[in-house]
Amino acid sequence: MNHKLDYIFSRRSIRKYSKKEVSHTLLTDLLEAGMAAPSAVARDPWHFIVLRERENLDKLATILPHGKMLHQSTAAFVVCGDINRAHDKKESYMLQDLSAAVENILLAANTLDLGACWLGVHPRQERMDGIIKMFNLPEGIIPMCAIAIGWPAEKPEARTRFRSECVHIEQW
Amino acid sequence: MNHKLDYIFSRRSIRKYSKKEVSHTLLTDLLEAGMAAPSAVARDPWHFIVLRERENLDKLATILPHGKMLHQSTAAFVVCGDINRAHDKKESYMLQDLSAAVENILLAANTLDLGACWLGVHPRQERMDGIIKMFNLPEGIIPMCAIAIGWPAEKPEARTRFRSECVHIEQW
Numbered sequence: 001m002n003h004k005l006d007y008i009f010s011r012r013s014i015r016k017y018s019k020k021e022v023s024h025t026l027l028t029d030l031l032e033a034g035m036a037a038p039s040a041v042a043r044d045p046w047h048f049i050v051l052r053e054r055e056n057l058d059k060l061a062t063i064l065p066h067g068k069m070l071h072q073s074t075a076a077f078v079v080c081g082d083i084n085r086a087h088d089k090k091e092s093y094m095l096q097d098l099s100a101a102v103e104n105i106l107l108a109a110n111t112l113d114l115g116a117c118w119l120g121v122h123p124r125q126e127r128m129d130g131i132i133k134m135f136n137l138p139e140g141i142i143p144m145c146a147i148a149i150g151w152p153a154e155k156p157e158a159r160t161r162f163r164s165e166c167v168h169i170e171q172w
Numbered sequence: 173m174n175h176k177l178d179y180i181f182s183r184r185s186i187r188k189y190s191k192k193e194v195s196h197t198l199l200t201d202l203l204e205a206g207m208a209a210p211s212a213v214a215r216d217p218w219h220f221i222v223l224r225e226r227e228n229l230d231k232l233a234t235i236l237p238h239g240k241m242l243h244q245s246t247a248a249f250v251v252c253g254d255i256n257r258a259h260d261k262k263e264s265y266m267l268q269d270l271s272a273a274v275e276n277i278l279l280a281a282n283t284l285d286l287g288a289c290w291l292g293v294h295p296r297q298e299r300m301d302g303i304i305k306m307f308n309l310p311e312g313i314i315p316m317c318a319i320a321i322g323w324p325a326e327k328p329e330a331r332t333r334f335r336s337e338c339v340h341i342e343q344w
Contacts, residue, residue, distance in 0.1 A: 002201040005280050007179065008208050029174040032334045036180050037275060038290050044333060049340045056342055092267055092295040096316070099271030100278075103209060107279065108177050118210050123264040135344045144268070161216060162204045168221045170228055172307045 001160050010158040011107050014115025015069040017150030021052065022075040026112055027149070031077075033108035039097035040087035046101050049078040049135060060146060063130035067119050073150040077105070078131060084140045091142075095122065098144045105147060115152030121145045173332050182330040183279050186287025187241040189322030193224065194247040198284055199321070203249075205280035211269035212259035218273050221250040221307060232318060235302035239291050245322040249277070250293075250303060256312045263314075267294065270316045277319060287324030293317045 001009050031048055039045065051057050052075050060078070061070035070076055079098055086094035102118060109116035121127045122144040131143040173181050203220055211217065223229050224247050232250070233242035242248055251270055258266035274290060281288035293299045294316040303315040 001204060002284070004283050005201060005205050007283075008205045008276050008280060011208070013210060028339075029177060031339055032173060032332055033177050033180045035333050035335065035338065036183070036331075038185060038278065040292055044335065044338075047338050047340060049342070049344065051342060053342055087292075090295055092263075093292070095264055095267045096271040096274075096292075096294075099268040100275040102268075103272040103275040104180050104279075106210065106272075107276075108180060111176050111179075112174070120212055120259075120265070120268075122268075123262055135340075137344055141344070159208075160204055161207050163207065163216070166207065166216075166219050167200075167203055168219065168307075170221070170223060170225055172221065172309055172313070 006158060007107060007111055009160060011110040012156040013117045014152045014154060015117050016153040017072045017074060017115060018153050020074065020151045022114065022149055022151065026114065027075055029112065030105045030108050034101040034105040037097065037100035037104045040093040043085055043087045045082045045086040045094050046098050047080040047082060047141065049080065051076045059134060063134065064119050064127060064146060067146065069117060069148050073148040075149040077147045077149065078143055079145050079147065080137065080141050080143045082140060083142055095144060102145060102147065109149060115150055117148045119146040119148060178330060179279060179283055181332060183282040184328040185289045186324045186326060187289055188325040189244045189246060189287060190325050192246065192323045194286065194321055194323065198286065199247060201284065202277045202280050206273040206277040209272035209276045212265040215257055215259045217254045217257040217266050218270050219252040219254060219313065221252065223248045231306060235306065236291050236299060236318060239318065241289060241320050245320040247321040249319045249321065250315055251317050251319065252309065252313050252315045254312060255314055267316060274317060274319065281321060287322055289320045291318040291320060
């Protein structure tokens with residue numbers, strides 16, 4: 001592992017958090033990092049619903065089967081795409097753009113000593129429907145994932161997951 | 173902009189490169205960073221074709237309408253997904269996983285003073301077909317994007333693209 005890239009290797013999914021709240025300023029830093037991601041034809045088709053209220057975090061936890069940690073996390077983002085803003089209105093571009101933004105947010109959280117975990121939503125229809133209903137989302141706004149955020153109460157080791165069989169030199 | 177996150181804000185798409193070659197060691201560092209991205213159910217459904225031969229870079233440039241810079245770049249990755257390895261064989265999960273890996277690679281390139289540019293492939297069928305044919309990809313291996321890589325011959329400023337209208341507090 002090249003140690004200049006430790007900020008990438010030390011990013012791990014954090015599912016245990018302390019009770020300390022995350023400031024709105026830090027959450028805005030994370031969102032600014034997310035919106036610095038590249039997007040197809042610079043359409044930036046993303047939206048972020050910021051949750052810090054316990055009632056809302058608990059409700060989101062009931063919608064996401066693997067989202068139990070939201071009962072402990074003190075913040076979360078729900079990441080949505082605007083399909084009508086996405087390049088050529090293509091779902092693929094929208095998912096790619098949003099995912100790059102989410103990865104920026106996860107790395108930024110790690111850099112700011114926060115813990116975060118990507119919680120899958122799209123393409124699970126029941127999870128998407130639950131979020132659309134919870135927030136009464138307008139037509140064309142598609143929830144892709146949630147991100148649990150908090151001050152970490154665990155510290156997994158940095159690691160590599162390099163697999164040489166995924167690397168093909170000049171040809172398949 | 174929180175300066176701890178400058179490595180994110182200073183990542184810009186680089187389309188002009190010097191003639192200096194990129195070492196295989198540095199390219200491996202980038203791939204290791206890519207493979208450190210999270211993936212749905214840790215399926216890591218990604219593959220990377222590494223190009224440094226001029227003939228192959230030039231050929232790829234002819235397949236990608238916005239890939240003219242590949243004639244100058246001294247390296248590139250073609251990023252593919254294995255749909256049969258992706259969580260539940262869902263294209264959405266595959267695209268999300270690969271995009272997080274690509275963003276890691278772009279950030280890592282910036283950190284290592286390299287320049288890189290994300291070149292869209294999926295969902296454009298003609299671009300996908302061109303790459304499938306060029307590399308004779310097996311069934312189920314789906315090209316998502318290419319990344320042009322080289323030593324930068326331009327240095328755009330760090331910037332924010334924060335838009336407050338994308339941020340929704342507790343509700344849509």
